[in-house]
Amino acid sequence: MSKKAKQKFYVVWRGFKPGIYRSWEACKKQVTGFEHAQYKSFNSLEEAENAFEKSYESIRELKGKKNLQELTTGKKPILNSLSVDAACKGNPGILEYRGVYTDTGTEVFRRGPYEEGTVNIGEFLAIVLGLAWLKKNKLNLPIYSDSRTALSWIRKKQVNTKLKWSSKNEPLLKAVLAAQQWLKENDISAFTLLKWETRLWGEIPADYGRK
Numbered sequence: 612m613s614k615k616a617k618q619k620f621y622v623v624w625r626g627f628k629p630g631i632y633r634s635w636e637a638c639k640k641q642v643t644g645f646e647h648a649q650y651k652s653f654n655s656l657e658e659a660e661n662a663f664e665k666s667y668e669s670i671r672e673l674k675g676k677k678n679l680q681e682l683t684t685g686k687k688p689i690l691n692s693l694s695v696d697a698a699c700k701g702n703p704g705i706l707e708y709r710g711v712y713t714d715t716g717t718e719v720f721r722r723g724p725y726e727e728g729t730v731n732i733g734e735f736l737a738i739v740l741g742l743a744w745l746k747k748n749k750l751n752l753p754i755y756s757d758s759r760t761a762l763s764w765i766r767k768k769q770v771n772t773k774l775k776w777s778s779k780n781e782p783l784l785k786a787v788l789a790a791q792q793w794l795k796e797n798d799i800s801a802f803t804l805l806k807w808e809t810r811l812w813g814e815i816p817a818d819y820g821r822k
Contacts, residue, residue: 621637621650622652622653623638624650625648627641635700639700639705645724686808689753693719694712694755694756694807694815695741696734696817697733699728704727705723705726709721711816711817713755727779730758734761735760735790738756743797746797753805754803756807757807762806765804770787
């Protein structure tokens with residue numbers, strides 16, 4: 612007999628109608644197509660109610676983050692850098708990605724939500740946008756990503772995904788094609804791309820905190 616999935620509760624801080632929802636489908640209607648939507652799932656109604664009374668940012672900061680200034684690991688991240696990450700509800704599902712300064716967590720850019728995508732695609736696009744942002748602003752900071760797959764796609768300048776493209780995710784396909792073309796037209800050899808060591812340092816600073 613299959614085990615019944617435990618019910619989750621969804622808090623929407625920024626969406627068409629902020630509130631607490633008892634199903635992903637109900638939450639999805641409030642965040643799909645809403646620019647810079649803020650939402651997260653919880654395992655109990657009590658957790659969701661407590662979270663809704665606080666800000667999304669404060670809840671996100673509590674999730675899996677370590678104080679990078681106080682790390683005692685032998686290997687440490689370069690704090691003067693960019694960190695990028697993506698969040699996807701479902702696989703495929705609603706996709707967002709962003710980049711932040713590693714040392715402060717200050718957001719540099721954010722894109723989405725896209726109606727249908729995958730985490731790896733979001734990670735890839737975040738790295739490319741980070742590279743383009745650095746080049747435009749004549750900066751040369753390292754970029755951290757926690758996705759080995761996305762980093763390999765950057766090296767190959769080609770996305771290798773099983774996602775089925777359709778009219779539903781056409782905006783995302785256009786973004787991927789534009790990113791691939793940008794990589795082919797721009798020399799990125801001077802930039803440093805690094806793998807974020809989650810096991811040592813906790814969640815990457817650009818993490819959305821929705822796990």
